[in-house]
Amino acid sequence: MANILELQKVSKSFDNELVLDELDLEIRENTFMTLLGPSGCGKTTTLRIIGGFIRPDSGVVLFEGRDITNLPPNKRHLNTVFQKYALFPHMNVSENIAYGLKISGKSRDYIQDKINYALKLVNMDGYGKRDVTQLSGGQQQRIAIARAIVNEPKVLLLDEPLGALDLKLRQDMQYELIRLKNELGITFVYVTHDQEEALTMSDTVVVMNQGYIQQMGTPESIYNEPENAFVATFIGDSNIIDGVMLKDRLVRICGVNFPCVDEGFGTNRPVDVVIRPEDVVLDEPGRGQMDGVVTHLIFQGVHYEMEVMAGGFEWLVQSTVMQPVGREVSLRVDPANIQIMNKPESEDEEAIVLDV
Amino acid sequence: MKKFGKALYIGLIFLFLYLPIFTLVFLSFNDSKTPSSTWRGFTLKWFREIFSREEWIEALINTLVIGLLAAGIATVIGVAASVGIMAISRRQRIVILQLTNIPMVNAEIVTAISLVLGFALFGISLSMGTILFAHICFCLPYVILNVMPKLRQTGNVAYEAARDLGAGPFKAFFSVVLPDIMPGVVTGFLMSFTMSVDDFVITYFTRPVGINTLSTLIYSQQKVGLRTSMCALSTLIFLLVLLVLLVRMFLTGRTAADKSTNGGV
Numbered sequence: 001m002a003n004i005l006e007l008q009k010v011s012k013s014f015d016n017e018l019v020l021d022e023l024d025l026e027i028r029e030n031t032f033m034t035l036l037g038p039s040g041c042g043k044t045t046t047l048r049i050i051g052g053f054i055r056p057d058s059g060v061v062l063f064e065g066r067d068i069t070n071l072p073p074n075k076r077h078l079n080t081v082f083q084k085y086a087l088f089p090h091m092n093v094s095e096n097i098a099y100g101l102k103i104s105g106k107s108r109d110y111i112q113d114k115i116n117y118a119l120k121l122v123n124m125d126g127y128g129k130r131d132v133t134q135l136s137g138g139q140q141q142r143i144a145i146a147r148a149i150v151n152e153p154k155v156l157l158l159d160e161p162l163g164a165l166d167l168k169l170r171q172d173m174q175y176e177l178i179r180l181k182n183e184l185g186i187t188f189v190y191v192t193h194d195q196e197e198a199l200t201m202s203d204t205v206v207v208m209n210q211g212y213i214q215q216m217g218t219p220e221s222i223y224n225e226p227e228n229a230f231v232a233t234f235i236g237d238s239n240i241i242d243g244v245m246l247k248d249r250l251v252r253i254c255g256v257n258f259p260c261v262d263e264g265f266g267t268n269r270p271v272d273v274v275i276r277p278e279d280v281v282l283d284e285p286g287r288g289q290m291d292g293v294v295t296h297l298i299f300q301g302v303h304y305e306m307e308v309m310a311g312g313f314e315w316l317v318q319s320t321v322m323q324p325v326g327r328e329v330s331l332r333v334d335p336a337n338i339q340i341m342n343k344p345e346s347e348d349e350e351a352i353v354l355d356v
Numbered sequence: 357m358k359k360f361g362k363a364l365y366i367g368l369i370f371l372f373l374y375l376p377i378f379t380l381v382f383l384s385f386n387d388s389k390t391p392s393s394t395w396r397g398f399t400l401k402w403f404r405e406i407f408s409r410e411e412w413i414e415a416l417i418n419t420l421v422i423g424l425l426a427a428g429i430a431t432v433i434g435v436a437a438s439v440g441i442m443a444i445s446r447r448q449r450i451v452i453l454q455l456t457n458i459p460m461v462n463a464e465i466v467t468a469i470s471l472v473l474g475f476a477l478f479g480i481s482l483s484m485g486t487i488l489f490a491h492i493c494f495c496l497p498y499v500i501l502n503v504m505p506k507l508r509q510t511g512n513v514a515y516e517a518a519r520d521l522g523a524g525p526f527k528a529f530f531s532v533v534l535p536d537i538m539p540g541v542v543t544g545f546l547m548s549f550t551m552s553v554d555d556f557v558i559t560y561f562t563r564p565v566g567i568n569t570l571s572t573l574i575y576s577q578q579k580v581g582l583r584t585s586m587c588a589l590s591t592l593i594f595l596l597v598l599l600v601l602l603v604r605m606f607l608t609g610r611t612a613a614d615k616s617t618n619g620g621v
Contacts, residue, residue: 051520052519053516053519053520072519072524072525073516073519073520074519074520074521074522074523074528079521080516080517080520082513082516082517084513086513086514086516086517087517088514088536090535090536099518099521099523099531100522103522103523103527104522147521148520148521151522
């Protein structure tokens with residue numbers, strides 16, 4: 001697979017504040033790529049640079065190997081689905097969808113066919129004559145998607161398109177978007193701050209913070225093998241514990257030696273250890289690797305969330321089995337579920353974590 | 357009692373506001389050469405008299421031509437200016453908007469005299485052109501005042517969507533932004549037109565001898581003595597302005613109704 005889009009050393013600042021710092025990004029053809037990060041991390045700026053709405057201060061944007069850095073948005077073969085839909089209120093549904101096709105001078109029959117096709121694709125058959133201002137948020141978003149894809153872009157940019165929808169609708173639309181992506185066979189570049197959305201839909205997730213890419217990979221690798229504390233805390237809940245890597249495959253946490261699967265950190269090296277709360281198994285006292293006492297308990301629907309004081313650390317634990325506050329328990333972690341990370345190298349990186 | 361007091365109060369206010377105008381309208385149909393309070397029978401001859409005298413027709417045409425041209429040109433310039441003002445940084449925008457507001461609160465006589473001095477400075481002799489220029493000047497802030505809030509409400513996002521779908525900057529503006537801000541543009545135009553038709557002070561100073569609009573003509577006539585035909589003329593001006601006001605109310609009322617039906621989204 002070739003790269004359809006490439007950003008090389010792209011920097012951008014607003015009012016002397018650096019938003020993107022020499023960002024490099026390669027987007028492969030026919031992938032669903034998500035830029036994920038907290039607000040202000042530079043993800044929307046990146047998308048707007050790709051769309052042509054912002055010109056980078058320096059750096060190059062390549063589309064199919066061609067430099068498009070200075071091309072205006074109307075000259076780019078990509079379309080955007082905007083956060084607030086951005087439908088044209090004085091046009092009906094059909095006219096909105098036809099807008100791009102009319103500009104490119106398509107025939108009336110072609111446009112009509114395309115409108116029907118697009119409405120079917122987004123499950124809005126028969127809505128052509130409707131006033132866009134009388135549609136619900138979810139329906140407006142579908143029309144916005146239809147309006148973008150009739151132009152047959154090679155890349156569809158989506159800027160938090162589900163942000164304004166309620167939870168249930170958002171989940172439905174996530175499946176819908178995956179289906180659309182597979183049916184159209186084009187590249188999706190999706191921006192969101194919602195980690196669940198990113199994990200559900202993407203082939204590739206790019207975690208961004210403070211203008212830098214923190215980690216890039218499949219949803220599984222991002223979740224299971226976070227490379228730094230920012231990624232670990234931003235994606236899901238985690239226990240991040242100080243530890244010492246005694247040797248390959250053995251880490252000391254809170255005075256207890258835990259077998260793990262990581263290698264190559266040397267001997268007696270201080271590290272950060274990430275353990276997901278659902279990977280901590282609770283058992284009868286004495287049966288696990290470390291004894292402790294339950295200090296908090298919350299019911300969260302799918303599971304119970306408990307805090308367990310053990311070895312001087314408050315462990316976050318998620319389990320479908322409830323243990324009441326005050327009960328003595330023992331915890332155990334499967335070696336494969338222990339993720340070792342290097343300690344942050346500078347104060348700067350530390351500050352990134354504290355910001356969250 | 358309290359209710360009665362309220363009704364009386366508001367009744368008095370409207371009486372003061374509208375009684376003189378109704379008197380004027382009433383008297384313009386009175387069959388008497390000078391406006392007197394004695395009723396001598398209904399007639400339309402004063403209206404006929406206005407349209408039978410050349411200088412009056414000329415003044416009427418001048419008023420309408422200047423009004424339409426000034427409002428039209430001010431609207432084009434004002435819309436372009438608003439788009440520009442939207443694009444600059446927030447701090448600069450606030451300064452510029454304040455600057456465009458000053459002419460509205462400035463005393464008309466000051467505006468009038470400074471315009472005349474300005475024309476003199478550049479050696480421009482007074483003509484229809486100078487009246488038109490002056491009218492465009494004082495209409496401009498009203499256009500910006502009406503267009504800016506609409507533009508701000510529309511925001512940049514529709515424009516960007518149009519650009520994204522392949523429209524060039526001008527195509528995007530005319531096909532997407534302009535229809536959206538149209539209510540503001542129309543209101544700005546109508547407001548400018550009424551301001552222009554209404555104006556006396558600035559017109560009086562910037563006109564050359566021999567060219568009159570309705571207001572300056574009435575003023576020059578009343579020096580000789582008030583005639584009923586002038587009441588008829590004033591009635592016509594009043595009706596014209598009333599008509600524009602009603603159109604504006606109808607238009608803004610309709611967009612407001614649109615908004616309320618869209619409120620559910």
